[in-house]
Structure formats: C-alpha cells, structure tokens
Amino acid sequence: MTGDGAAVVAAVGAVAERIQAERDHLTELDSAIGDADHGGNMARGWAAAAEAARDLDDPDAETVAKTVGKTLMSEVGGASGPLFGGSLVFAAAELDGGVDAETAVAFAETYLEKVEDRGDARVGDQTMVDALTPAVHTFKKSIETDGLPPIEALAKAVDAAERGVAFTVPIRARKGRASYLGWRSVGHQDPGATSALFILEELLAVAAERLGVDAPRADATSPTIPDDDPDAEASDDSDAAPEGD
C-alpha cells in the first residue's frame, strides 16, 4: 500500500504545481463567464491539499485521497469545493485495497457520479462534467473492453477530456454562474472542465514517470467514445451492400 499512497501524494503535488502555474489562465477563463475566482481558489486549495497529503505518515491511497478531498472542501470555496473535493472524499473509498485497474475504474465512476449528482449537471451543460464524462467512459472502456494497460487507458482518457473541454466552447452554460449569461456563455471555454483536464494530465504524467515510461500519446484517430449501439459491430463490414439499391 505504501507505494500507492506515495504515488497519490506525488500526483497531488504535481496537480498543485500545475494549477498554480495555470492560475492566471483559469482566472482569465472564469472572468469571462463567472466571478474570476476559479484560478485563485483552486491554487489555494490544491496547495493546502498537497501540504496535507505530504504531512501524512506513510498513508495508503484511500487516506491520501480522502485527506485531499477534505482539504479541498474546506479551502477551495464556492461550488468547486464540494464538486472537486466532496466527490473525492466519497470516491476515495473505492481505493481501499490500493490502486489497480479495477479500483481505478470504480474510483473514476464514483467520482463522476458524485459530481453529476451534486452539481445536478449532465453532458452539454458547459461544466466539468463535459470533460469528465468522456474521460471516465473512455478509461473504463479501454480497460474493460479493449484490455489496454491502465497507463494507455489513462492517456486515452486525457485525450477524451481534452476534446470534452473543446466541446464546452460552442455550447451554452446550463449550470453555475455562467448560466446566468444565457446565450452569452457561448464561445467560452469552461474553467472547471479545464481544471479537470489539467488534473488528469498530471495524473498521467506522474503515473508515466513512476512506471518509467514516456506518457503515451493517445491515437487521435482511434475511437475513444464508448459505442453503446449493440448493432455497431455488424455495420462495419466494408463489403456490405447498401440496402434497397
């Protein structure tokens, strides 16, 4: 368990540094549609969380995740506290037993479920859900259906999140302060989704570093959106004749 706990502490430290480095960028995104506090709030919260994680004495992964979640809840403020932090407090329980492919998928799914329920947000509302949903679905599919190693699944998840963030630009905000702007929210990238992407990118970087591999680049041409259509596999026959002609 020691290895997993130390890995999570390292990941949280990397996230804190990244959010600090992106602080002005996040604030700029938030000032266009919100109250210009996302960068500062997240930087302060993650710095406190990284410190709290470092202060733990030989913790397991669950304890680190829970501590980080609790610290974010009390330090970030606004809706980002309960969304980023509160969800982590509850998802942490999935890491009881360490971090492996199976617990990581369970953790990711529980985290997304908590964010959706607490924020009452769905895909298309211009929130962090737009980055997290494709990322979590892609991660799960890559591991459970495609049998990819977790590090490659994570790389695909990051790629999916990146496109999810891009997806927030042309749509209209339905949740949070940006929703007060109505159609004027169109054309703006969501700060929360952007933060979620930065966090995932750092998780990937730290995981790759600890495994001693280069962070895999996701193949942009590969399908990363789970295909729930049961008839899908029958339709890819290249020699299938068009019907009715």
Added chain:
Amino acid sequence: MVGIVVVSHSERAAEGIAEIAAEMAGDTPIEPVGGDGKGGIGTVPDAIEAAIDAAAGGDESGGDPEDLDPVVVLVDLGSAVMNADVAVELSDAEAVIADAPVLEGAVNAAVAATDPSATVESVREQAEAARDVDKL
C-alpha cells in the same frame, strides 16, 4: 425531537435567522452555521456536519446513529446547497435539506418541530410550505 440547522454564506445571517426562528421553537435545538471559517463569506461542509451532529444531540465526533435525532437543514444559496448536501451525506444523523427560503422555512420548521408528533418529514414539509408564502 427533530433538530434544525440553518446554513448561510454569512455566519451572522445564520445566527440572526436562528435567533428569529428560536422565538417559535420551544426547546427544539436550532444550530446556525455559516462563513468560510476565516471570517469571510462562504460555507464549509465540515462545519455544517458538526452543526447537524449538534442539532441531532450528538457530540463532535457524531455519535451512535441510533441515539441521534433527525435533522432538517435550511440553506441559502448556490454552493451552500452543495456543501450542505456533502455534510448530510457525511453525518451519522438522519438529515434532510428542505427546499425552502432559508428564513421563512426556518420559522415554519421551528413551529412544526414543537408538535409532539413531529417527524423529519412533517418538519421538512412545513418548511417547504414557506415557498408559497405571499407577502403582498
């Protein structure tokens, strides 16, 4: 007994609302909680959880769920609702958030809680009836 918690972004607003509701509350415990814990505007889930536990008759570490009274939580705006939601999930006590205006809902809840047959549902229902109060 059903306890009541009043959550506001402002600690002083929470205290003021609890003060008004207490006039109608008999010996019902009403716990105000609010502020970011550093003297500013905001809410903190841990503090709300502690207020729920106190209103439920528990101590700082919560308590045996069997011995705790149920609690109805009144909230003001936005992230206070989310933070109260986290606190309700964390607390050992049975707690529900009333979808009601915080001041009027707290007064209604206080009145309903003095009924000897009050339940968490009856108190929440009365708090939520405050949504339909006309003032003019």
